[in-house]
Amino acid sequence: xxxxxxxxxxxxxxxxxxxxxxxxxxxxxxxxxxxxxxxxxxxxxxxxxxxxxxxxxxxxxxxxxxxxxxxxxxxxxxxxxxxxxxxxxxxxxxxxxxxxxxxxxxxxxxxxxxxxxxxxxxxxxxxxxxxxxxxxxxxxxxxxxxxxxxxxxxxxxxxxxxxxxxxxxxxxxxxxxxxxxxxxxxxxxxxxxxxxxxxxxxxxxxxxxxxxxxxxxxxxxxxxxxxxxxxxxxxxxxxxxxxxxxxxxxxxxxxxxxxxxxxxxxxxxxxxxxxxxxxxxxxxxxxxxxxxxxxxx
Numbered sequence: 001x002x003x004x005x006x007x008x009x010x011x012x013x014x015x016x017x018x019x020x021x022x023x024x025x026x027x028x029x030x031x032x033x034x035x036x037x038x039x040x041x042x043x044x045x046x047x048x049x050x051x052x053x054x055x056x057x058x059x060x061x062x063x064x065x066x067x068x069x070x071x072x073x074x075x076x077x078x079x080x081x082x083x084x085x086x087x088x089x090x091x092x093x094x095x096x097x098x099x100x101x102x103x104x105x106x107x108x109x110x111x112x113x114x115x116x117x118x119x120x121x122x123x124x125x126x127x128x129x130x131x132x133x134x135x136x137x138x139x140x141x142x143x144x145x146x147x148x149x150x151x152x153x154x155x156x157x158x159x160x161x162x163x164x165x166x167x168x169x170x171x172x173x174x175x176x177x178x179x180x181x182x183x184x185x186x187x188x189x190x191x192x193x194x195x196x197x198x199x200x201x202x203x204x205x206x207x208x209x210x211x212x213x214x215x216x217x218x219x220x221x222x223x224x225x226x227x228x229x230x231x232x233x234x235x236x237x238x239x240x241x242x243x244x245x246x247x248x249x250x251x252x253x254x255x256x257x258x259x260x261x262x263x264x265x266x267x268x269x270x271x272x273x274x275x276x277x278x279x280x281x282x283x284x285x286x287x288x289x290x291x292x293x294x295x296x297x
Contacts, residue, residue, distance in 0.1 A: 030069035030102035037080045043114040058095035069102040085120035129212040130205040155188045217242040
């Protein structure tokens with residue numbers, strides 16, 4: 001598939017990332033808007049809000065107010081404003097009983113709003129891993145001018161053969177430096193692999209908030225047993241309980257004859273312990289195996 005021309009989007013995104021956060025409003029004068037006049041964005045990249053953390057934030061907001069203004073944009077027709085970045089602060093303000101919050105209003109296109117929300121959320125330490133990966137892939141797709149589904153393969157190519165596309169490497173380094181979430185190579189080696197997990201596991205992470213550590217245990221299970229582990233995880237099982245169940249699957253697994261033979265042949269003491277009759281029998285069987293494998297080859 002031919003690459004899209006990314007120049008216009010790259011310039012806007014580069015300026016956004018260079019600003020480190022799209023809601024850095026220290027040089028702007030925020031205004032107050034009613035919490036009821038604000039609408040959550042349809043581009044909100046954070047799929048789940050931790051209720052306990054939200055209550056903690058609400059307590060802080062109740063004591064100190066909202067310290068960082070929300071970024072909002074006017075809704076069509078002048079009917080209120082849409083939150084571009086800061087929905088957690090807005091939710092916390094509502095929980096705390098605040099009637100108004102500080103905002104900065106900007107006219108942003110859908111694409112600009114989507115980029116701003118992505119960059120702002122990637123600045124947060126409490127972002128779910130799957131949200132982080134999906135958001136980062138989306139930003140990389142725009143920086144490199146590739147469809148999102150092609151990004152993982154391109155990133156693996158760049159890690160292994162960076163000299164083939166030095167301009168892409170430069171753009172990635174600039175993006176990740178601005179985001180402040182480590183290097184792009186570390187992202188590829190440590191987090192991008194999540195997208196290789198089974199589809200039901202990824203769906204559970206995206207739609208039901210399944211945590212990264214629990215999802216990793218489910219993904220490590222034999223394919224035929226992942227559904228059982230996934231049900232346990234979504235039902236509230238702890239990581240220790242999932243690991244115990246996973247170990248029981250492995251104990252129930254029939255021994256692999258080829259693996260047993262390979263281990264025995266590597267263990268000289270086991271071979272030396274055979275009697276003369278058993279040794280001759282083993283040599284006969286190995287000879288037959290060698291003949292069969294030779295014919296198969």
